[in-house]
Amino acid sequence: MSSGKQRASILDKSLSKGKTEVSLTAYTLLFSEMVQYSHNRITSVNELHNKLSELGERVGVRMVELLFVRERNYKRETKLLNILMFVKGTLWKSLFGKEADKLDRATDDERIYYLIEKEPLVNKFISVPRDKSSINCSAFIAGIIESVLVSTGFPAKVTALWHKGTTFMIKFDDAVLTRDKQLEGR
DSSP: OTTSOOOOOGGGSOTTOOOOOOOHHHHHHHHHHHHHHHHTTOSSHHHHHHHHHHHHHHHHHHHHHHHHHHTTTTOOOOSHHHHHHHIIIIIHHHHHSSOOSEEEEOSSOTTEEEEEESSOHHHHTOOOOGGGTTOOTTHHHHHHHHHHHHHTTOOEEEEEEESSSEEEEEEEOHHHHHHHHHHHTO
């Protein structure tokens, strides 16, 4: 180079910085291919949901590591409400460019929370056959959420439901609530 400056190698760049935007076209193409690939290898809608959830789990594990390095300076959450706010805010912003629409707690079961997204990106560009109208591609996002919660020490089962757009029902293990109550008592 004539200016005397050398270009920094990609290996020299910090993990704490990085491109935060992905082309919507590229994302929708890749996600569509994942759905088609999975759909061609299953026999029921439930199997498709499970396959999409498994694929989402792989993304979630990597997102935890990346976000706790970039956003949290390696500090993990220990309280239930804090990890839910992390999912609703930080995780959602890094994946979809905005916070999730709403976070609610079930009135009849203290282990259940609802994360509501009116129009999830993964359902926006998918054409669902009429005979399989119960397909909810948000099972992929449910897998991401579940993986993030489990890998941060908050075991839970996450299910994508059609309600007010898409509602992610998060049901935590009893041990999570017990630990959270003990932390509040300190």
